[in-house]
Amino acid sequence: MERKIFFEKARLKENRKIGHNFYLLKFITSVNPVVISPGQFVDLRIRDNHDPLLRRPFSIFNYEKGIMSVLYKIQGRGTGMLSSLKKGDMIDYIGPLGNGFHPFKIGKTLSVAGGIGMAGLFYLQKIFNSIPLLIGLNEKSDALALLDLLKESRIQQNRVHIAVMEKTPEFFTGTATDLLQTFLKRTKYDLILSCGPEAMMHSVYKIAVKKNIATQFLLERIMGCGMGVCQGCTVKVKEKGRLNNKLVCKDGPVFSGEEIVWT
Amino acid sequence: MKIKIGSSEFKNPIFAASGTFGYGEEFSRIIDINKLGAIVTKAVTLKPRKGNEGLRIAETPAGMINRIGLENVGLDAFINEKLKFLSSLKTGIIINIAGETKNEYVALAKVLGGLAGIHALEVNVSCPNVEKGGIEFSQDLIQFKELIKAVRKATEMPLIVKLSPSAGDILTFAKLARDEGVDAITVSNTFKASLIDTKSQKIYIQGGLSGPAIFPLALSNVIQVCKNIDIPVIASGGIHSVDTALQFFIAGAKAVQIGTFNFIQPDIALQIIKGITTFMREKKLSSINQIIGSLP
Ligand SMILES: Cc1cc2nc3c(=O)[nH]c(=O)nc-3n(C[C@H](O)[C@H](O)[C@H](O)COP(=O)(O)OP(=O)(O)OC[C@H]3O[C@@H](n4cnc5c(N)ncnc54)[C@H](O)[C@@H]3O)c2cc1C
Numbered sequence: 001m002e003r004k005i006f007f008e009k010a011r012l013k014e015n016r017k018i019g020h021n022f023y024l025l026k027f028i029t030s031v032n033p034v035v036i037s038p039g040q041f042v043d044l045r046i047r048d049n050h051d052p053l054l055r056r057p058f059s060i061f062n063y064e065k066g067i068m069s070v071l072y073k074i075q076g077r078g079t080g081m082l083s084s085l086k087k088g089d090m091i092d093y094i095g096p097l098g099n100g101f102h103p104f105k106i107g108k109t110l111s112v113a114g115g116i117g118m119a120g121l122f123y124l125q126k127i128f129n130s131i132p133l134l135i136g137l138n139e140k141s142d143a144l145a146l147l148d149l150l151k152e153s154r155i156q157q158n159r160v161h162i163a164v165m166e167k168t169p170e171f172f173t174g175t176a177t178d179l180l181q182t183f184l185k186r187t188k189y190d191l192i193l194s195c196g197p198e199a200m201m202h203s204v205y206k207i208a209v210k211k212n213i214a215t216q217f218l219l220e221r222i223m224g225c226g227m228g229v230c231q232g233c234t235v236k237v238k239e240k241g242r243l244n245n246k247l248v249c250k251d252g253p254v255f256s257g258e259e260i261v262w263t
Numbered sequence: 264m265k266i267k268i269g270s271s272e273f274k275n276p277i278f279a280a281s282g283t284f285g286y287g288e289e290f291s292r293i294i295d296i297n298k299l300g301a302i303v304t305k306a307v308t309l310k311p312r313k314g315n316e317g318l319r320i321a322e323t324p325a326g327m328i329n330r331i332g333l334e335n336v337g338l339d340a341f342i343n344e345k346l347k348f349l350s351s352l353k354t355g356i357i358i359n360i361a362g363e364t365k366n367e368y369v370a371l372a373k374v375l376g377g378l379a380g381i382h383a384l385e386v387n388v389s390c391p392n393v394e395k396g397g398i399e400f401s402q403d404l405i406q407f408k409e410l411i412k413a414v415r416k417a418t419e420m421p422l423i424v425k426l427s428p429s430a431g432d433i434l435t436f437a438k439l440a441r442d443e444g445v446d447a448i449t450v451s452n453t454f455k456a457s458l459i460d461t462k463s464q465k466i467y468i469q470g471g472l473s474g475p476a477i478f479p480l481a482l483s484n485v486i487q488v489c490k491n492i493d494i495p496v497i498a499s500g501g502i503h504s505v506d507t508a509l510q511f512f513i514a515g516a517k518a519v520q521i522g523t524f525n526f527i528q529p530d531i532a533l534q535i536i537k538g539i540t541t542f543m544r545e546k547k548l549s550s551i552n553q554i555i556g557s558l559p
């Protein structure tokens with residue numbers, strides 16, 4: 001059955017900075033949590049006027065008691081303006097959109113996120129809290145702020161492992177993929193879920209292929225419509241030995257590592 | 264609010280523009296698409312098309328540039344997979360067709376023109392995104408005339424020609440199309456547009472500009488064409504409110520197509536239908552025809 005897509009104006013409960021680089025936006029929603037699959041996104045209209053014109057897609061970071069949240073980083077004009085919205089302001093969203101992660105057996109699964117890519121993996125973490133989630137961040141302050149946020153969002157912390165580029169005794173020093181290598185040395189996994197910068201995901205894919213581990217990646221593309229009508233968000237995939245286009249918004253945003261044509 | 268184009272009647276003159284509404288399925292999960300006057304489908308080509316490689320859309324102030332390259336499932340898959348849903352709707356169905364050669368357009372018109380559940384064909388001679396595609400037809404007057412003549416001969420179904428605003432004098436093309444006996448003209452498609460990436464000093468994107476930014480440009484063309492031509496004109500370009508739709512009607516458009524703004528506000532078409540109904544009630548008008556062309 002096709003799931004319902006909501007399109008409504010929502011009141012902001014909160015919009016605040018998390019650490020030095022991230023923001024958390026919470027809004028009241030009438031979306032029923034049973035219709036949300038981890039990895040799905042919402043398309044936000046940042047302002048009522050025409051600049052920026054297009055909606056901006058954000059992964060559903062969390063849902064709790066009628067409140068949905070997204071975790072974001074300022075990348076440009078749209079996210080900059082988003083960060084200036086205040087509690088009580090209205091924001092208009094369409095969602096949940098996309099399909100989220102493909103069904104899998106929890107068994108030996110591992111999640112790996114690079115930077116703000118982590119936003120796409122937390123809701124999964126909340127539901128299946130036995131999956132280790134490895135996150136690569138640049139700064140220690142972000143790591144500490146993130147741990148506080150997890151506590152507040154009731155996402156179990158003991159399975160979350162953070163790598164920080166900045167050398168500090170509290171955390172593993174290095175990238176998310178460095179941390180991944182240490183995990184793979186210790187345990188045999190059969191599925192890796194990942195979201196982050198494309199180059200990082202490509203590295204994760206190469207590591208996984210060598211060890212014969214299946215993969216699912218949450219991809220990001222600039223989107224026109226977010227719901228599969230404009231054909232603006234294509235990704236090249238291999239399908240039955242042929243190259244085809246798929247839509248990140250409608251067919252994804254999650255794709256298996258084997259089908260993606262890595263560039 | 265009923266209007267007629269050729270022999271087809273539409274329950275209202277608010278249409279969804281080609282390429283911005285897919286084949287209706289996605290929007291039907293968000294709004295009641297049966298309320299629309301018509302849905303114009305994404306361009307259908309004879310064979311499936313994969314569209315352009317690389318970046319396909321970019322945002323500009325109050326607009327967007329697209330270079331999709333007519334990606335679509337092709338005629339056979341359209342008929343087998345998409346038409347069933349479309350024909351189940353209680354709204355007008357207009358099929359936008361595109362090709363690389365005259366024969367392709369003719370073949371499309373012959374097949375689609377013979378199918379039940381379709382109310383008109385819209386000939387896209389104006390896509391600025393395909394190297395070998397429609398734009399050539401819309402740049403060469405003789406080729407354009409021959410194309411329209413051939414398509415007109417191929418089908419009796421109501422025929423609409425959608426013009427490019429970037430191919431020379433739009434009125435000249437409109438007159439040629441009228442002389443070939445088409446039932447309506449859509450003014451217009453996207454405006455040819457570019458952006459340069461200053462870091463690499465290369466073209467960032469080159470395609471067609473749409474969205475609120477082009478509204479005054481499109482309106483100016485609609486005013487000009489409506490003043491000089493007596494067949495129905497369908498307006499397209501930048502509609503984002505009841506007011507902008509009304510401006511097109513006042514200029515003389517018999518119907519309007521909402522494009523890019525469907526992405527921004529999926530219920531924009533429904534809001535416009537509601538808004539125009541209210542406008543007519545307040546002005547005590549009994550027919551939309553009392554607004555159409557009321558510009559002195
Ligand atoms: C399915 C999906 C889920 C996403 N989830 C999150 C999330 O949870 N948190 C988060 O912070 N961001 C997320 N993003 C990315 C987010 O949508 C972009 O950062 C945002 O649209 C940028 O808008 P802007 O106006 O600030 O930047 P712009 O001024 O538009 O662009 C700034 C830079 O960001 C790049 N960019 C713009 N739009 C996108 C886009 N849609 N995807 C990727 N890069 C883009 C541009 O190429 C440019 O380099 C997600 C994207 C997708 C497709």
Ligand SMILES: Cc1cc2nc3c(=O)[nH]c(=O)nc-3n(C[C@H](O)[C@H](O)[C@H](O)COP(=O)(O)O)c2cc1C
Nearest residue numbers: 230280281282306387452473474499500501522523
């Ligand atoms: C993503 C996108 C795809 C489009 N595809 C088509 C198409 O296949 N055929 C066509 O005739 N016009 C196409 N158009 C043009 C629109 O139908 C419309 O004429 C144009 O965008 C101007 O209207 P707007 O400003 O309301 O969007 C497309 C426009 C966009 C933005």
Ligand code: FES
Nearest residue numbers: 224225226231249
């Ligand atoms: S963003 Fe329009 S099809 Fe994906």
